[in-house]
Amino acid sequence: VIDHQPARTLRLTIAYDGTGYAGWQRQTNGLSIQQLVEDALQTFCHAGAPRLSVHGASRTDAGVHALAQVASVRVPFDAPARAVWRALNVRLPLDVRVLAVEDAPHTFHARFDASGKRYRYRIFTASVLSPFVRAYVWHRPYPTDVEAMRQETTRLVGTHDFASFEARGAQTLDSIRTLERVDVEIAPDEIHVVVEGSGFLRHMVRIIVGSLVEVGAGRRPAGWVGEVLAARTRGAAGPTAPAAGLVLEHVRY
Amino acid sequence: VIDHQPARTLRLTIAYDGTGYAGWQRQTNGLSIQQLVEDALQTFCHAGAPRLSVHGASRTDAGVHALAQVASVRVPFDAPARAVWRALNVRLPLDVRVLAVEDAPHTFHARFDASGKRYRYRIFTASVLSPFVRAYVWHRPYPTDVEAMRQETTRLVGTHDFASFEARGAQTLDSIRTLERVDVEIAPDEIHVVVEGSGFLRHMVRIIVGSLVEVGAGRRPAGWVGEVLAARTRGAAGPTAPAAGLVLEHVRY
Numbered sequence: 001v002i003d004h005q006p007a008r009t010l011r012l013t014i015a016y017d018g019t020g021y022a023g024w025q026r027q028t029n030g031l032s033i034q035q036l037v038e039d040a041l042q043t044f045c046h047a048g049a050p051r052l053s054v055h056g057a058s059r060t061d062a063g064v065h066a067l068a069q070v071a072s073v074r075v076p077f078d079a080p081a082r083a084v085w086r087a088l089n090v091r092l093p094l095d096v097r098v099l100a101v102e103d104a105p106h107t108f109h110a111r112f113d114a115s116g117k118r119y120r121y122r123i124f125t126a127s128v129l130s131p132f133v134r135a136y137v138w139h140r141p142y143p144t145d146v147e148a149m150r151q152e153t154t155r156l157v158g159t160h161d162f163a164s165f166e167a168r169g170a171q172t173l174d175s176i177r178t179l180e181r182v183d184v185e186i187a188p189d190e191i192h193v194v195v196e197g198s199g200f201l202r203h204m205v206r207i208i209v210g211s212l213v214e215v216g217a218g219r220r221p222a223g224w225v226g227e228v229l230a231a232r233t234r235g236a237a238g239p240t241a242p243a244a245g246l247v248l249e250h251v252r253y
Numbered sequence: 254v255i256d257h258q259p260a261r262t263l264r265l266t267i268a269y270d271g272t273g274y275a276g277w278q279r280q281t282n283g284l285s286i287q288q289l290v291e292d293a294l295q296t297f298c299h300a301g302a303p304r305l306s307v308h309g310a311s312r313t314d315a316g317v318h319a320l321a322q323v324a325s326v327r328v329p330f331d332a333p334a335r336a337v338w339r340a341l342n343v344r345l346p347l348d349v350r351v352l353a354v355e356d357a358p359h360t361f362h363a364r365f366d367a368s369g370k371r372y373r374y375r376i377f378t379a380s381v382l383s384p385f386v387r388a389y390v391w392h393r394p395y396p397t398d399v400e401a402m403r404q405e406t407t408r409l410v411g412t413h414d415f416a417s418f419e420a421r422g423a424q425t426l427d428s429i430r431t432l433e434r435v436d437v438e439i440a441p442d443e444i445h446v447v448v449e450g451s452g453f454l455r456h457m458v459r460i461i462v463g464s465l466v467e468v469g470a471g472r473r474p475a476g477w478v479g480e481v482l483a484a485r486t487r488g489a490a491g492p493t494a495p496a497a498g499l500v501l502e503h504v505r506y
Binding site: 015016017065089095096097098099128129130131132134136 | 347
């Protein structure tokens, strides 16, 4: 048996400010984080070597950020992990930083092996948007009933069909997912929605936030998010909250 | 007596990300915060009205940030302060935000009336620079003896001739200033130097930080900052720390 797959698997931990990018996933129109990392790694390979494929745990949307995205890649070179780490950070722009490069078991796959992910969504509530967080929040300088938002979150925790919270046109076969945690936290001038679960549909966190805010703003009554969930159709839910407020915080294995 | 000075004085509180600007002060080469604010205010005046002059409490350098710069301006119009506040934020770019506009006593002058200012300087010490703070810190991923830095600060508190901590070529007549506070604080992955005083020379905080770091890095012995102070010449001190790490936090009246 001839195995053409390289025998070595690297695990990368990557932080990025997603503001200027078309998201994690390689795109034909727009620069993605995946492409940047693949291109930077390719420089370790012989000319003419097959293209490397870097797999991220989360396919973050355009404009979404990551504190610690995890990615895996099979590589045909044997440079020490520490040298790869240094070289990647020299080659990548300053808004994409590789926090760690480690040798992983041959079969490790960042997406399929992940057991859970945690996202944080930041809503900025002061009347004037701070210049220092403007790329990382949704600015909503309006009265918001945080306790009402908290009440709605109880409907979402657990295993449900989240079809109402999936972007239109997504090609998912199965929209059943499990959320272990949906918390609404208070920070100075901010409201944070923290969501943790084993898997997420496209735009799921942003539609959940957009729906919780409908109740927090008083435009929908208590219990409405439960009705949205039961409807199992995107049209029932609130708007998709802006990408800038979302950050991938942690991937669990 | 004919008084051509407008009778109304406004007090502005302004936050800005200084990254893209030539500093507070109007420059012939490069866009300043002062110019942006003056131009935005000018739109309230009749065509042909004399140019407004906005005076800032601190003339922050190019690349230096402000959480709450205070500025004063005499204006010939009587639009309510709240309307001026709203209109300024519509006209200014998102990295310059007016936090407040208030009517002030006619004689109020943001610079001459200030009794003190507080600055914070952020040093980022983790090996990989976080994309989210890269514009607001000095990245120094090297061992640093914080306790040694703290010891040096005791030499600086009080009234001294700070000539060693003044930029070369500055045209100050008198380099005697009073520092009430020089603290070295620890934050996650960061060291902060907090300096509060009644007045500051050009580059003073940045040269103080550059000098404290010389001792923290072990390149200079304990007590060296006291020798620098006594020398009363710029050449005796450490390098000027980069502008990006500095933020004007508070102006006291």
